Amino acid sequence: MSETATTPTAPLAVSARPYDFTFDPATTALVVIDMQRDFLEPGGFGESLGNDVSQLRSTIQPLQAVLAAVRAAGLTVIHTREGHLPDLSDLPPAKLHRGDAALRIGDLGPKGRILIRGEYGQDIIDELAPVDGEYVIDKPGKGAFYATAFGDVLAEKGITSLVVAGVTTEVCVHTTVREANDRGFECLVLSDCVGSYFPEFQRVALEMVAAQGGIFGWVAPSADFLAALASPAPAADSTVPAPAVTAS
Ligand code: TIU
Numbered sequence: 276m277s278e279t280a281t282t283p284t285a286p287l288a289v290s291a292r293p294y295d296f297t298f299d300p301a302t303t304a305l306v307v308i309d310m311q312r313d314f315l316e317p318g319g320f321g322e323s324l325g326n327d328v329s330q331l332r333s334t335i336q337p338l339q340a341v342l343a344a345v346r347a348a349g350l351t352v353i354h355t356r357e358g359h360l361p362d363l364s365d366l367p368p369a370k371l372h373r374g375d376a377a378l379r380i381g382d383l384g385p386k387g388r389i390l391i392r393g394e395y396g397q398d399i400i401d402e403l404a405p406v407d408g409e410y411v412i413d414k415p416g417k418g419a420f421y422a423t424a425f426g427d428v429l430a431e432k433g434i435t436s437l438v439v440a441g442v443t444t445e446v447c448v449h450t451t452v453r454e455a456n457d458r459g460f461e462c463l464v465l466s467d468c469v470g471s472y473f474p475e476f477q478r479v480a481l482e483m484v485a486a487q488g489g490i491f492g493w494v495a496p497s498a499d500f501l502a503a504l505a506s507p508a509p510a511a512d513s514t515v516p517a518p519a520v521t522a523s
Contacts, residue, residue: 283300285299286298286299286502287299287504287506288503289298289463290503291396291485291493292485292493292494293350293488293493294489295494296463296495296502299435299436300348302467303350303351303432303435303436303437304350304351304434304438304439305341305345305352305437305440306353306419306430306439306440307338307353307355307440307441308355308439308440308441308447308448309441309442310334310338310354310399310403310440310441310476311357311358311396311397311400311445312398312399312441313390313396315328315394315441315442316396316400318384318385319390320376320378320389321472322377323378323384324374324375325376327472330471331443331471332466333470334440334442334468336427337465337467337468337497338441338497340497340501341438341501344501344504344505345504346386350372350410351410351432352405353409353410353419354403354405354409354410354412355411355423355441355447355451356411356414357416357417358391358392358397358413358414358415359390360392361388361391361393361417363381365422366380366415380450384396385469392413397485398499410428412424416450417445417446417450418447418453418454419454420454420458426458428514429460435459435461436462437465438462438465438500439451439452439455439463439469439492440465440469441469441470441471442469442471443470443471444471445473445476445477445479445480448464448469448480449484452464452491453491456491461493462484462491462492463493463500464484464493464494464495465467465495465497466495466497467497468497469481481494491495500511
């Protein structure tokens with residue numbers, strides 16, 4: 276197959292913190308965490324916890340651009356949705372009862388039952404709707420690996436690197452990146468495509484990923500990832516490590 280701008284040559288390098296992130300598009304997945312109405316729109320779970328949901332909306336536009344680019348480049352795309360079964364059988368009492376939420380998980384809100392699978396509010400926002408061929412992983416926890424087929428999908432597809440976006444940075448994004456790191460995946464977090472209800476948590480959560488020589492992974496703005504994806508030339512003198520990947 277001839278090379279074009281939309282068929283990148285591996286390995287590619289992203290200018291990132293704490294140092295360049297190299298990746299092979301064939302073994303890299305874009306993971307979009309929980310971009311659901313329940314977290315980004317009024318009347319959902321995020322607002323019921325007392326949060327200003329408008330804080331997360333700056334992620335939408337850059338993430339749309341990233342989705343368009345990775346779709347054109349043919350990368351694996353995996354969306355996740357936090358949520359529970361209608362009978363709440365997968366909802367630990369600790370998660371149900373914690374805090375003083377105005378509406379609890381399973382209660383009826385303006386967009387359906389809060390954080391329940393199949394409800395309008397639990398689905399992904401229109402702006403970032405999955406397209407045919409993309410995976411959607413429903414997860415009961417904060418991390419994408421816990422009680423899901425996420426690890427199996429990654430193993431089946433031969434994925435070793437994850438480019439991570441979504442919400443919230445210090446909760447489901449961090450939990451997933453930490454779980455992925457322990458399973459041997461290389462993770463790049465896109466700083467403008469992850470969002471927090473708390474600006475100070477956003478800043479610190481990103482620092483925590485890249486500190487100590489990249490203790491959990493790498494951090495870069497999406498523009499630098501897009502530049503790497505569009506670059507026709509392989510990264511100089513770099514090889515993509517092949518970590519041991521254990522399906523959960
Ligand atoms: N509350 C909060 O910040 N996040 C969550 O409950 N879930 C996700 O981060 N998706």
